Amino acid sequence: MARRSHGLDAAIKAARRTGKLNVSGHDLDCLPDQVWSLEAPGDERWWEGHDLEILDASNNEIGELPDSFGGVTMASLRSLNLSRNAIEQLTEAISDLAALESLDVSCNRLAALPQFLPANLKLLDVSHNRLTRLPDVLPPPLLVLKATHNSLSEIGESSLQSCPLLKTLWLTNNSLDALPLSVGYLTDLTEFRCTSNRLQSLPKEVAQLRHLSSISLSNNMLHGSVSVPEAAVDLNLQFNHLKHLDFCLIATKLVSLDVSNNSIVEVPSSIGRLGCLKVLNLKCNDLNDLPNELGWMSSLSSIFVSGNPLRRIRSAIWSKGTDTLKEYLRKRSSQEEAPEGTTSLIEEHREAFKPEDDRKRVVATASQVDLSKQGFEVIPDSLFSSPMSSIVVLDISRNRVRSLLPLSGLTSLRALHADFNEVSQVEGVPLSIVELSLNNNFIEVLDDCVVQFVNLRSLSLNNNKLCQLPLVLAGLPTLTALSMVGNPIRMGKRRKPSSDASAERHHPRSPYYSSPPDFERLAELYEEFRPFVRPTGSGYVTIDWNDPQALLAVTRVLLRHDFGLQFSLPEHHLCPPVPQRLNYICWIEELLSFLQLPSGEEIWGIDIGTGASAIFPLLGQSKGWKFLATEIDPESVESARKNISDNRLEGRIEVVQSPSARDVLVGVIPERTKYHFTVCNPPFFDDLQQTGLNAKRVCRATPSELVCPGGEVEFVAQIVRESVVLRDRISWFTTMIGKKSSLIELQRLIRDVNPVCVRTTTFTQDVVNAIRSEPVRICTNAVGV
Structure with missing residues (x-):
């Protein structure tokens, strides 16, 4: 029998009017009987009833679904969320949910999936289970498939062949040593994540996927040449066995390339063909030198080379940052002009200004530039020619600018005033920034990149759309002036990652790397853990780390919640930190x-x-x-x-x-x-x-x-x-x-x-x-x- 919690009746009553039933986190061990019959009682108006379309029963302790699951009551169900329960098997009756488009059964104990899934399914999340294989046939309309953190050792050819419309495929943290050739059928695929597996190569069919732009294959065993599609924009190949980069050069649209922690011995000079490349991570390889061509790549704003035996480039040069390194490579070049196949900043902007644009021309040597009230919607690239990289103070206030990304190359910038624009993200602000004013914009959340502003002293975010105090600001050691007047900030209960999460350096393969333990959420889910959780004076949630019983409670709840394990320990024995x-x-x-x-x-x-x-x-x-x-x-x-x-x-x-x-x-x-x-x-x-x-x-x-x-x-x-x-x-x-x-x-x-x-x-x-x-x-x- 389900353990009824406060608010469950109200949720069911609301579902009769809206068709949306949310019983998440109600400590249920089974779905309540009312789910199968949402008809209004005699004292309610039956004509206002609504078919059940959305059911969220996540974060409970449901162990199984009845064989009768589905039926007439759920004929209109479009979204079903059963994540974070204890379900060991899905009933075959789930295939009868003809209208179902989204199914989330992540973080359960599933060892297998039904042979047939709902025919109209578009999103399927089976991550964090115990699956060893996927069904031979997946629903043809499927657009998103997430099957991370399982025990998949292979993917059947027919599994991917049956869902050619797939756009997103996540297979991280499994035991895959190969991908099926049928991956070539996924012609609409745009995002592929297969980190932390045992892949040694990719099928050549991957190179034919003309829409595949985001690829993450870190922590595998890839060696030799890797099949890379031309459409690749973001490519992550860190922690593999790669020795060269020639195979990457076909992807001329690459913006970010991460090949850190491999065995690469040389970067080809032809890398200059990658005219869109902004970020190149070469950390921890076997490089003795870098090609001069990197110095002439105008879009390249970040190069990471630490952990290499660079014998021809002194650490005093590359340790000062990308600009210093690129300048050195340009000076070292024996050619007077940029090498063939690359574009220099000066050449790129030589014809950028026309006579009619004289009113917008800025003196290239000026350290303070005023571009306010110009009516810009997009910051024109032509305004930032090579000499302009010395700008220290920039004012682009009272325009209609939406993105600050073009500013990322202004590495000397110390003060930016971008008030009264349409900016929604901070991304693009140079890391050298000391004073930042973004008043009267559309910012709702501060990006994580803010923590990299290690020199930031003054930040003004008045009259934006911030609903919460940005916790990322706590990581700015030099911030002394902050103004956020006129934001709809709700001063409610704030969350902070547990001390475990903030103190531990989680391994990239660990599930805590992306989702650290959340003590507040765990206390909501597990009654036995609640007595040990207490708020701090700042409104955060923590435990008493000097209380052995609290430490034991943390270990028990993490093992139970994240691994489905029971745990006991005799008194006075060492209690291990799980992360x-x-x-x-x-x-x-x-x-x-x-x-x-x-x-x-x-x-x-x-x-x-x-x-x-x-x-x-x-x-x-x-x-x-x-x-x-x-x-x-x-x-x-x-x-x-x-x-x-x-x-x-x-x-x-x-x-x-x-x-x-x-x-x-x-x-x-x-x-x-x-x-x-x-x-x-x-x-x-x-x-x-x-x-x-x-x-x-x-x-x-x-x-x-x-x-x-x-x-x-x-x-x-x-x-x-x-x-x-x-x-x-x-x-x-x-x-x-x-x-x-x-x-x-x-x-x-x-x-x-x-x-x-x-x-x-x-x-x-x-x-x-x-x-x-x-x-x-x-x-x-x-x-x-």
Whole structure:
């Protein structure tokens, strides 16, 4: 029986008049019976009734839908939102919803979808489930398909072939090692996201998609030439295995190209053909030099090159920014004119001004320019010829300007007055800005790019359409003057990302990277979490981070809400922070991508010292991995086994008790068994006094979880020594390290065992070290030894 909450009756009553039923966040475990019969009671006027067209039952605890779901009552249903529930299976009857155009079942526990979906469906979101495949036939009218964060290992040829009208396709965070050739049927596709998979190449058919403009393929295993369509505008290929960029040159409309964290050794001089390119990210590659042609590309406003062994360009040059770098490349060029295939700023604007435009001509050397009251609707490019890049103060007030994007090239600009225009976005304002006045415009929300205005001191946003206090302003360290008079700001309850979200540096593969934990929302959904949430003096929501019970409550609610896991912990045991531990798991996934494992191979890991929580195996099994977890403390072994049993994971996780503290792996793991990786959160300290914890904090962990002879250095040293014996049975040896000084002390020992590869990363305060026991290419974004 559904648990009725306040306001449910009112929502159902309103649905009879509007056809829109919103029961989101009502703590329901099933849909109320009234949904199947919205006829008005006897005391209401039946002729004012409206067929149900929109049903939002998201953010509840609904476990299943009745077999009778649909029927006459839902014959007119156009939109159905069942996201963030606990649904494990969709009834086949859902295909009877003939009028349904939008279906959102994201963040559930679906392992499969019905063979047939509603025939007129245009939007389908099945993200954050447990799907291993998509139906063989998808609805032909489908325009948007989102299937991120599942376990898809392949996409059937017929699946995409059946929906040729598709415009948006999201397949991020799956296990795809290839795309079907039928992707070529998606001739209307405009946006494709397939990050964090195992793709090694793309079908050549992708290059034929003439409308595909936005492509994101980061965190894959792409190498060689990648099929890129000519229409590409935004191309993200970071964290792959690419060595050259020639394949990109066909996309002459590119505005943004991100190939950071690859193995690129050269940028071709023909890159000058990309006349629209504004942003080029080359961070963390193997570049020794850059072509002079980059200096002559007039549209290019941002070049990122840190993390490269640039031997021919001093860091004192490229570290000063794009303008300085481009100027250096131009001066270095032995040619007097721009190279063939590129356009210089001076040539581009040589004929821009006509005699009749003399009234608008501005002295090119002037540092202060007044273009107010000119009647502009679009800022003319011709006003910003190369000498004009030295403008310091610009006034474009009292025009009809809608976009500030043309101003992005004025890198010397310090003050901008753009009052009384039609501006709705701040995007385009140069990052060098110190004083910004945008009074009397149409700004409703401040763009996130504002946080990059690190020199901004004065901001005036009077008489706009801001409804909320822009929280992005909190990240501006130099802002001293702010005016927002005349905005319809509602001074209600404000939200702030949880301390977890703001303190953790989330891995790009982590779901928290794009959606950090929201304590306020979690408190609304889970009654047991509410007592630990409290407002701050600024109206934000937080918890007491010194309360062990509050920490346990956070861990429980995150594991339940985001992973569908039950969790318990004995008193006085270490309570792990979920986002940080998930960072470690995501990093392991990154390491595994370099093993080039056969498709479908079962992944096995070892958790050294799993503790009472068994947090790493609990999180890792969501990736489809299996674990052997070791632990020396009997009470922790019992607790870890309980967490595994409560979640019915006995077939995926085994906990064994270590016979002694002397041997970490040798003598503990079964003979002749091979594993892909180890994870470990070692005891950090040599004795309890080193912890520096007061009595109140010590209660969060037992001595065995914090202390061992020799501390983390000796514990990790033992792993390093045993890696020599087990190098043929374990591919990656990894462990967390609490102090960077410990890593320095361990580096000599690591070198002595002659590893093929060592990689190091940082999660908040913890350094994580990985030793590779077999040959593997060393990525330039990692520390390689």
